[in-house]
Amino acid sequence: TQLLEQSPQFLSIQEGENLTVYCNSSSVFSSLQWYRQEPGEGPVLLVTVVTGGEVKKLKRLTFQFGDARKDSSLHITAAQPGDTGLYLCAGAETGGFKTIFGAGTRLFVKA
């Protein structure tokens, strides 16, 4: 069974700080996705990375897929209170169609 481990589990920072959260696995994934989930809502897709080494930017968020397609990172520049939420990485199983989720990083940005 392919597993995704996310770190840190919880992060509390001040507005304006930078942060990086990680998603790691011992298995290769055909693609990785990052979702953000707010309390009482379902996850919402932020980005999908498919190619090893790929970097994608979404405003202040930068996503990177590892060269070996086993890990990914999410970097947020100048965090804002609106970035508060649960950040989930999800991987598409190789040889299958199941999407597996990590346990998430819970981010709290204080004003």
Place this chain on the structure above:
Amino acid sequence: EAGVAQSPRYKIIEKRQSVAFWCNPISGHATLYWYQQILGQGPKLLIQFQNNGVVDDSQLPKDRFSAERLKGVDSTLKIQPAKLEDSAVYLCASSLAGGRSEKLFFGSGTQLSVL
């Protein structure tokens, strides 16, 4: 565009009772998923439908959980009888075709508390 609709939003039951959740996916989406999200964990896939056929139900506790998607549109997930460890948020999601790396659209979920 209307999103994925789920009901009820909240449900409180006692152990050994039964409960059912309903999901209406985005119109035209062939694939429907039910996920279980226990507090502090990521969503775990329970069952995946492609139209009205089951693609994956390997993590569905079939002795107590059942799901159907009649006519390939909306779906119901049932638990009978419920256990304390079934307390979780049950998320329904849909996608256009179910292909690898496809975007999943989630509903707001049903929060189940089993007392």
